[in-house]
Amino acid sequence: MYIRIPVDRIGAAIGPNGEIKKEIERRTSAKLTFDSESGCVKIEAGNDPLGALKAENVLKAIARGFSSQRAFRLFDDDQLLEIVDITDFAGDSERAIARLKGRVIGEKGKTRETIERLTDTYISIYGKTVAAIGNAEQVAVAREAIEMLLSGREHATVYRFLEKKRRKNQRGPPQF
CATH class of the missing domain: 3.30.1370.10 (K Homology domain, type 1)
Known part of the structure; x- marks a missing residue:
């Protein structure tokens, strides 16, 4: 699955030293691959198929201007x-x-x-x-x-x- 996010939000989605990317991958078991020139993010499902959908939602939220901490609220099932x-x-x-x-x-x-x-x-x-x-x-x-x-x-x-x-x-x- 692919998602496009604004190029100016790539840094927010990756985080310092890749910390945000790593945290999304840890919580969802998905693998994220960023293309910082096009803003395209490849989301590969891990052992939890729903994890890829959660990763997509969190990335969409970051792309819409939310901080990673606020976007992480989407890891909760009722959000x-x-x-x-x-x-x-x-x-x-x-x-x-x-x-x-x-x-x-x-x-x-x-x-x-x-x-x-x-x-x-x-x-x-x-x-x-x-x-x-x-x-x-x-x-x-x-x-x-x-x-x-x-x-x-x-x-x-x-x-x-x-x-x-x-x-x-x-x-x-x-x-x-």
């Missing part, structure tokens, strides 16, 4: 990577993409931090994408909030939505 393409909302206009990225980041990173805090996810804005790492429910709420912002909803509306979801999830299932 997902969700990627939202900003061009679905902005087209190919670089100005529109930059404006929408700014809406998701917020002033001094406040909006991104608020989404992370209220959904217990990690959020990364990189290139033409916004990505989230969390469990299925957390990622679904984060994705909805991100799409609301990209669609032009007011920040206050999105924050109220997130607070409401947070309160609902904290109550838990009804007791009988």
Whole structure:
């Protein structure tokens, strides 16, 4: 299996002295081969076929701007990577993409931090994408909030939505 990652993220995927690459290989039993000129990574499954898929997910997360420590959260079986393409909302206009990225980041990173805090996810804005790492429910709420912002909803509306979801999830299932 092959995956392409941005050339400027190859260093983050390999790590100092190859430590990140070695850790991914150790946890997944997959073998990784990097082509630093094209950004192509070959993933060969080891004795655990699912390990190659986990390695692919972790590499995708690093490619989308997550630190290796945050991407390693994907080794847990209940964690997902969700990627939202900003061009679905902005087209190919670089100005529109930059404006929408700014809406998701917020002033001094406040909006991104608020989404992370209220959904217990990690959020990364990189290139033409916004990505989230969390469990299925957390990622679904984060994705909805991100799409609301990209669609032009007011920040206050999105924050109220997130607070409401947070309160609902904290109550838990009804007791009988």
